[in-house]
Amino acid sequence: MIKNFLIALVLASFVYMFYHLYESYEPQTELSGIAAHYAENGAKEVGAANLVTAVVVAYRGFDTMGEVTILFLTASIIGFFLKLSKIDEEKVIIHHGTSELLITASQILIPIIFLFGAYVFMNGHLTPGGGFQGGAIIASGVALSIMANPNREINHHAILWIESISGISFVIIGVLGIVLAGGFLDVRLFGVGEFGDLFSAGAIPIIYSFIGLKVGAEISNILNKYQKSQKEL
Amino acid sequence: MNNELIYAVLAIGVGILAIIMAIIAILNDKLSISVIAGGVVSLFASIIFLLMAAPDVAMTEAAIGSGLSTLIFFYVLNKIKKYND
Numbered sequence: 001m002i003k004n005f006l007i008a009l010v011l012a013s014f015v016y017m018f019y020h021l022y023e024s025y026e027p028q029t030e031l032s033g034i035a036a037h038y039a040e041n042g043a044k045e046v047g048a049a050n051l052v053t054a055v056v057v058a059y060r061g062f063d064t065m066g067e068v069t070i071l072f073l074t075a076s077i078i079g080f081f082l083k084l085s086k087i088d089e090e091k092v093i094i095h096h097g098t099s100e101l102l103i104t105a106s107q108i109l110i111p112i113i114f115l116f117g118a119y120v121f122m123n124g125h126l127t128p129g130g131g132f133q134g135g136a137i138i139a140s141g142v143a144l145s146i147m148a149n150p151n152r153e154i155n156h157h158a159i160l161w162i163e164s165i166s167g168i169s170f171v172i173i174g175v176l177g178i179v180l181a182g183g184f185l186d187v188r189l190f191g192v193g194e195f196g197d198l199f200s201a202g203a204i205p206i207i208y209s210f211i212g213l214k215v216g217a218e219i220s221n222i223l224n225k226y227q228k229s230q231k232e233l
Numbered sequence: 234m235n236n237e238l239i240y241a242v243l244a245i246g247v248g249i250l251a252i253i254m255a256i257i258a259i260l261n262d263k264l265s266i267s268v269i270a271g272g273v274v275s276l277f278a279s280i281i282f283l284l285m286a287a288p289d290v291a292m293t294e295a296a297i298g299s300g301l302s303t304l305i306f307f308y309v310l311n312k313i314k315k316y317n318d
Contacts, residue, residue, distance in 0.1 A: 052289060120292070128288035136296035143304050219301060226308040232315070 047193055048125040048201040056130065057204050061185035065170065067132075068214060072167065075218040082225040091231040093150045106148035113141035121212030125201040131208040135215025142220040146227050154224045159217045166214035173203055173210075244284045251277035264310055272303035 031039055038055055048054040056064055120127075121134030146152055177186035187207065193200035251274050258270035275298030282291035 129292050130289065133289055133292040133296070136293055136301070140296045140300045143301055147304070219297075223301065223304070226305055230308060230311060 043195060046187060046201055046204070047195055048204055049195065050125055050127065050130075052128075053125045053130050053204060053208070054201070057124075057207055058185075058187045058202075061174070061187070061207075064131075064211065065174070065185070068167070068170070068211060071215060071218050072163075075221050078222050078225050082229045084228055084231065088231055089228075093227070093230045094232060095150045098148055098150070103148045106144050110141050110145050113144065114138055117141065117212070117216065121208050122205055124208040124212075125204040131211025132215050134208075134212035135217075136219060138212070138216035139219035139223065142216075143223055146223060150227070150230070152227075154220065154227075156221075156224070159221050159224070162213050163217040163221070166210040166217070170207060170210045170214070173207055177203075240284050244281050247277050247280050247284070251281070265307070268303060268306045268310065271306070272299040275299035275302070 030036075038051065038059065042048070042051045042054045042059075046054040046058045048058070117134045117137035119134075120129040120137055121131050124130030124134070142154065146154075173189070174185040176189055178184050180190070181188045181202075187202035187204050189203045193202070199205065254270045254273045254277065258267045258274065261267050261270065275294055278298065279291040279294035282288075282294055
């Protein structure tokens with residue numbers, strides 16, 4: 001009784017809070033402030049056809065670096081808590097067999113999914129998507145391969161190296177921005193290039209490729225840890 | 234009929250479906266069905282994001298929300314079941 005009353009009280013206070021937001025909300029008819037600046041000068045200053053990418057990598061590059069670091073921290077914490085002992089590593093996952101359909105489909109689909117992920121992060125400055133999306137798509141390919149074969153071993157060293165090298169390269173490109181361009185993570189290292197080309201928008205395609213590899217490796221690592229936690233005699 | 238109206242009707246329809254799935258996820262007694270319903274909510278949410286012209290958010294939602302997190306939930310569910318047995 002008291003529990004239900006408290007739940008109702010919390011809900012009522014939420015309604016009260018959000019009703020004020022709703023009441024004072026006025027839809028804007030045109031962009032204002034910094035958004036107008038991005039929309040007007042984004043294409044000229046950064047050269048990215050996808051304005052979201054221009055904001056995420058160029059204008060707000062430092063935030064992106066923080067997000068990548070948070071993801072790395074998450075992967076490390078999960079790895080810390082799901083660490084297996086030497087004896088447990090030798091065990092296998094017991095399962096009741098995987099369906100033939102899933103195995104055959106995974107063999108055809110996994111290369112295509114990986115290719116699509118690479119396409120998404122390499123074309124992040126031209127088409128929707130980018131490093132995080134491409135990395136997540138690659139990780140979902142890894143998830144499909146784990147589902148098709150629950151005992152599949154994912155090469156831990158490869159993941160570790162890809163992740164570390166991408167992270168370090170991201171920071172090195174950021175530092176190069178101080179030397180060659182206007183400041184830390186300035187993407188105009190070697191000019192902006194032709195608007196709409198694959199090799200345009202300065203260092204955005206390179207940075208996004210590294211972010212994509214890093215995110216893909218980290219999420220694959222998390223999946224690998226969860227997969228290994230299922231091991232038993 | 235103009236495009237905006239079609240998009241609005243579609244978005245409202247998918248939103249209602251998402252709410253129904255969310256209610257199923259809360260009220261169902263079997264945890265595995267709840268997890269699947271939660272994944273379907275994410276899938277519908279990604280369709281809504283696509284209709285609202287945010288394809289990059291839709292991609293993230295579809296890959297992480299309905300793909301990877303559902304898989305991780307099932308791994309955890311499996312682990313809990315083994316401890317309870």
